[in-house]
Amino acid sequence: MVLSSLPVLLGRFxxxxxxxxxxxxLIATVVSMRKGGGWARSARRGMVVALxxxxxxxxxxxxxxxxxxxxxxxxxxxSAKNLPSLYLFSAWxxxxxxxxxxxxxxxxxxxxxxQQTKGMGEKVRRAFPLLPAATALFFAGVMLRFxxxxxxxxxxxxxxxxxxxxxPLLQDPGxxxxxPLLYLGFTGLVVPGAWALAILFTGExxxxxxxxxxxxxxxxxxxxxxxxxxxxxAYHELGWGGWWFWDPVENASLMPWLALTAYAHxxxxxxxxxxxxxxxLGLLLLAYALTLFGTFLTRSGxxxxxxxxxxxxxxxxxxxxxxxxxxxxxxxxxxxWDDLDDPKPPGGLITKEGAILYNHLLFGGLxxxxxxxxxxxxxxxxxxxxxxxGGAPFFAATIPPIALPTLFLMAVAPWFGWGxxxxxxxxxxxxxxxVGGVVVSGGLAWARASMGxxxxxxxxxxxxxxxxxxxGPILADFVRTARAVGGSRKALIKRPRHWxxxxxxxxxxxxxxxxxxxxxxxxxVDFQLAPQETAVVVEGVSLRxxxxxxxxxxxxxxxxxxxxxTQQGKEHPLQSERRDYGSNWPGTTEMALLSNWKRxxxxxxxxxxxDGSASYRVTIQPFLSWxxxxxxxSLLGFLWAGRKGG
Amino acid sequence: xTRERRLALVAITVAAVIAFLRWGxxxxxxxxxxxxxxxxxxxxxxxxxxxxGSESEVLFPFLAEGEEGWPAVTVxxxxxxxxxxxxxxxxxxxxxxxxxxxxxxxxxxxxxxxLGVAFYDALENATAFLENHDATYPNYLDLEGKVxxxxxxxxxxxxxxxDRHGKIVERWVGPIDVETLRRIAGEVAILP
Numbered sequence: 033m034v035l036s037s038l039p040v041l042l043g044r045f046x047x048x049x050x051x052x053x054x055x056x057x058l059i060a061t062v063v064s065m066r067k068g069g070g071w072a073r074s075a076r077r078g079m080v081v082a083l084x085x086x087x088x089x090x091x092x093x094x095x096x097x098x099x100x101x102x103x104x105x106x107x108x109x110x111s112a113k114n115l116p117s118l119y120l121f122s123a124w125x126x127x128x129x130x131x132x133x134x135x136x137x138x139x140x141x142x143x144x145x146x147q148q149t150k151g152m153g154e155k156v157r158r159a160f161p162l163l164p165a166a167t168a169l170f171f172a173g174v175m176l177r178f179x180x181x182x183x184x185x186x187x188x189x190x191x192x193x194x195x196x197x198x199x200p201l202l203q204d205p206g207x208x209x210x211x212p213l214l215y216l217g218f219t220g221l222v223v224p225g226a227w228a229l230a231i232l233f234t235g236e237x238x239x240x241x242x243x244x245x246x247x248x249x250x251x252x253x254x255x256x257x258x259x260x261x262x263x264x265x266a267y268h269e270l271g272w273g274g275w276w277f278w279d280p281v282e283n284a285s286l287m288p289w290l291a292l293t294a295y296a297h298x299x300x301x302x303x304x305x306x307x308x309x310x311x312x313l314g315l316l317l318l319a320y321a322l323t324l325f326g327t328f329l330t331r332s333g334x335x336x337x338x339x340x341x342x343x344x345x346x347x348x349x350x351x352x353x354x355x356x357x358x359x360x361x362x363x364x365x366x367x368x369w370d371d372l373d374d375p376k377p378p379g380g381l382i383t384k385e386g387a388i389l390y391n392h393l394l395f396g397g398l399x400x401x402x403x404x405x406x407x408x409x410x411x412x413x414x415x416x417x418x419x420x421x422g423g424a425p426f427f428a429a430t431i432p433p434i435a436l437p438t439l440f441l442m443a444v445a446p447w448f449g450w451g452x453x454x455x456x457x458x459x460x461x462x463x464x465x466x467v468g469g470v471v472v473s474g475g476l477a478w479a480r481a482s483m484g485x486x487x488x489x490x491x492x493x494x495x496x497x498x499x500x501x502x503x504g505p506i507l508a509d510f511v512r513t514a515r516a517v518g519g520s521r522k523a524l525i526k527r528p529r530h531w532x533x534x535x536x537x538x539x540x541x542x543x544x545x546x547x548x549x550x551x552x553x554x555x556x557v558d559f560q561l562a563p564q565e566t567a568v569v570v571e572g573v574s575l576r577x578x579x580x581x582x583x584x585x586x587x588x589x590x591x592x593x594x595x596x597x598t599q600q601g602k603e604h605p606l607q608s609e610r611r612d613y614g615s616n617w618p619g620t621t622e623m624a625l626l627s628n629w630k631r632x633x634x635x636x637x638x639x640x641x642x643d644g645s646a647s648y649r650v651t652i653q654p655f656l657s658w659x660x661x662x663x664x665x666s667l668l669g670f671l672w673a674g675r676k677g678g
Numbered sequence: 679x680t681r682e683r684r685l686a687l688v689a690i691t692v693a694a695v696i697a698f699l700r701w702g703x704x705x706x707x708x709x710x711x712x713x714x715x716x717x718x719x720x721x722x723x724x725x726x727x728x729x730x731g732s733e734s735e736v737l738f739p740f741l742a743e744g745e746e747g748w749p750a751v752t753v754x755x756x757x758x759x760x761x762x763x764x765x766x767x768x769x770x771x772x773x774x775x776x777x778x779x780x781x782x783x784x785x786x787x788x789x790x791x792x793l794g795v796a797f798y799d800a801l802e803n804a805t806a807f808l809e810n811h812d813a814t815y816p817n818y819l820d821l822e823g824k825v826x827x828x829x830x831x832x833x834x835x836x837x838x839x840x841d842r843h844g845k846i847v848e849r850w851v852g853p854i855d856v857e858t859l860r861r862i863a864g865e866v867a868i869l870p
Binding site: 348351354355358359362363365366367369370407558560612619638639640647 | 681684685687688689691692693695696699700723725798822824825826828
């Protein structure tokens, strides 16, 4: 029997404090909704106790990781003595148990300050802790029952002398930040979800969209950043040249994003016209449920093939909690349905509110497609008794026909008016859109022709035109506003929300050009080359293999291949790596990348021979870097829209 | 619609969704296949690898995609003696190999062939592992990961099902069992 150190003991105590504090907050909140006053204060204290408990647990876990306390199985399974400090820290969320703790901590850290949001009524504020307290209680329960990151070995052994180490795929700066960023987005959704549930429970006619706007923007932005970073990481680290795999893990983060994006537009209609309250409440609850569903998909062991989790009953707990939430939340929504009716009918198709209704339908369609594609293999098995592999072909067939009309709507709808759209205001915008579309299409056609590429598929052609159609009216509007207020800086500062939203649209349009260009024009070629041998990849691009060196680093051995990539007469010396992390893990690759605005050329080292030769896979994808530029523009847009005065 | 009907609608919908998920996901084989971007890919180029127990290097896999002479089904299992899940899985592979050997000895037409690849592994550890489990089907040693990158291996164990044209039709991530091996190999064998 090994006596655990004080920080670990405090951490274990902290987990119980999370459970006790959140249970108390839940009970006190329910009572306070009838009796008010002291009970509400008590509930708030319960939440604070839970938050402090979660901080203690996290601190205990980090202490154990940095002190190599392998008497904790979790520490032994995700870290090792030779792990650099950054990855010792990020080993916290290296596996299921620690991820649950991070989730729980973030939910509480958001919920405690969010309850003080200005502009919300007292009654609704009292009911606010319902959802965060229930969420924290559930996660604490799951940790204490099935997946405790701080529990010791059965029998209390001292554990191994060294740990297994962190999965090398997670040993990348991108992967150190990616899960917490995604979890920030996921858990941030608990705040709007909590307000939605509180409003439904109290039946108050609360106008929540304005006070909660920045919370929604923050969660939306972080979720977007998490998705983008995940994609960027997959492209740079997995070494297959792909950047989006329609992998269930990716889809799990995309689904709440789609629901939240639909909500963000619905909230505009509610603010301006008092419309769509039911839709908006429903979408917020749905977004919260989808974050749980995503966690269930990716963290219950259903898709990761980790035996223990499904056997332990964790999956059933998750489903049970989701079921209870859906029943209560949508039950109350159904109950209040008639009290929430929309005061003003939409003014017509060519109005902002009409476009937002369409937007809801399209996003509903996208969400349904992703949901079906993710669970399709199961549905098919139900129907036919045979297993099918769903995946990419399904999404390739269903997503573009819904996504392209959505993009089109994105280009025109910002210029519609509320209630009615004046012809005199719409016409110049439409003209600017068509002019922009023609100019951008022409420019990119020239760039393609200069590299001997074809048109790149209809989806790409349409996206390129839409990019111009988005850009044209924005520029026109900006010039007009700048003239009116006297200076472009003044124009930008004056309506942060307007410009922020448009910048997000522009970023999405740029991203769409990158996505359709890269997937429509992808080329992959394999070569085996002797030292100093040169191969022609495509016209104007050749690859020379120089040689391979082997290096031993702290946590791995690296085979580093030196190559010279020649593009249109210009030589670029590059390095492509393969890494071996020892006997516990498969190796990873670090591809060499030559990226410019026209195309990405990626070189993956497949294998090396004792005679000094090496095999490579070279992947060429047109306009791929536009994905990251577009994503960055959108994120800037989120930041801009969140500025004061928005 | 009345309030009661709306509530009933919500209850029924939620119950149906949850029942579907419960049946379809939780109740399933925990080693459900990882939907893969690699399925339908051709077999990567053949590479010479040491054949464990023979002291000679042999081409793996024996043929390239599109070449004549592939068996109806080739099952390729990637493993390592360092992997605990492989320890659990190995008896299933040995059992199915007996079955398929018997099939070939009886002169069956579409009997599957099983191959193993131990990767990032020491020769003596891999050899001892195979001896402990009485595994006698061909096992290659990929000491430096020459082939695992090309096959896109994410971890051990992983099992690939290759059809009679040398095309990968199915990839199974995580330990596999006799029933699954038999079922998927059966499905692949009847492909044209």
